[in-house]
Amino acid sequence: MARKGGELEAFIAFLGGLLAAGLAALAMAGIGLAVRPTPALKSAALVTLGAIWLTVTTTVYLRIKPRSS
Incomplete structure (x- = not known):
């Protein structure tokens, strides 16, 4: 029996996006110590983190979503 929906794939993609954004935030925090x-750099960092999260989440979801046959 085939599974319908895509909730699991969406959740996995969401977590992948969070992981990527978290790793980028850690790298940015390390750079911020040096x-x-x-304030402009902080704003740019937030925009960059949002873009990373959205891009990774969308990419992961599109690569693992169930294909219609």
Whole structure:
């Protein structure tokens, strides 16, 4: 019996996006310890993290979603 939906795939993609954004945030925090971040740089970092999360989540979901036969 084939499974319908895509909830599991969506959840896995969501977690993958969170993992990628979390790793990027850790890297940015490490860089922030060495360089004094300005408010503009902090805003750019938040936008970058959002873009990373969205891109990775969408890419993972499209690669693992069930294919219609």
